[in-house]
Amino acid sequence: MTGSLITKKKIAKTFKKLVAQIGFEKVTIAKIMQESHMRRQTFYDYFQDKYELVDWIFQQEAIEKIEDNLAYEGWQVIVENLFIYFEENQIFYRRILTFEGQNSFQDYYTQHLKGLIHQVLVVKKQKDKRVDEADRLFLEEFYANAFVSLTTKWIIDGCKIDSHCFAEQMKIAFLMGFEERQ
Template sequence: MSQMTKQALANSLKSLLQKKTLNKITIKDIVDDCGVNRQTFYYHFQDVYDLVDWIFHHDFERLLKDYSDYTNWHQGCRRILDYMQENRSLVLNVYHSVNRVQLEDYLKSWLKPILSSIVNEVAQSMEISQENREFVTDVYVLMMVGFFMEWMEYDMPKDKLGKLDKLFYCMDGSIAYTLGKFEETK
């Protein structure tokens, strides 16, 4: 029942975001739209931003569960981009309602585990220190965050998705190559 209530609150917020910006939506708006009381909202979430965080975390986890290894991670990221495009009003409202550092930190928090897993998978047969694995992971995370932020800055135009696809193309194989460079310099 708890997951259903959370999802109902999430659906209400998404629906409200079609009509107004995140900073104009109140908890009263959400509970009225959802048909629950304020106490139910506060039982599950601290505030509207906590609900937004739950939406992204829940949806991204679902989208990425089968796409976190070296052979298909970019397909998972592409699914996230498609999700963001489908939920454009939610994403852009969040983008315009929080500061850039918060959003970058959030993007890093969901990209880092994926890329860390991939780096560790590729490096398992190599002799590379944990420090260098983390460095390589951070480089790729920052590169992707930069592209995501630029895409959102320009209101997520579909024609810019090709640029992100090119990023994935550039990254394909380059993780193994980069790790190989670190192995050579041990």
């Protein structure tokens, strides 16, 4: 692990802890760096602002569960791993998801889910030649937004349903949407 990655991870760890303790809006760069025992300028060597830091954390931790596994894991395993991750980090994400300002987490999450959904639809297209390009694009948008909306509600409500059960419900909903058209 390079020095810069270690520094980024230390900043991210401190940020996540502060967000869980005091909320996203109250976390400042000064607080992050003071708690990290690093110079304030070090933050700006790696991140433009705390919104970019949130994107980086999501990219490093959650998106790797989607994109790094697309080539060799089935989408069902990826979905379950993603919900386990969210459940383990629910306090942080609950605080992030309730913030609706610049660089909304939901927008970022939606874009990455489209890749997972595209993968599922491409496999479906190989089995069922009736999924044309326009339908595929619509379905990617529809399912990504539905997935994000339900995930957001689940996290904000406190992950009352176990991550494995929630993943199973999402998989069932996803599969039912692809049943043969009458």
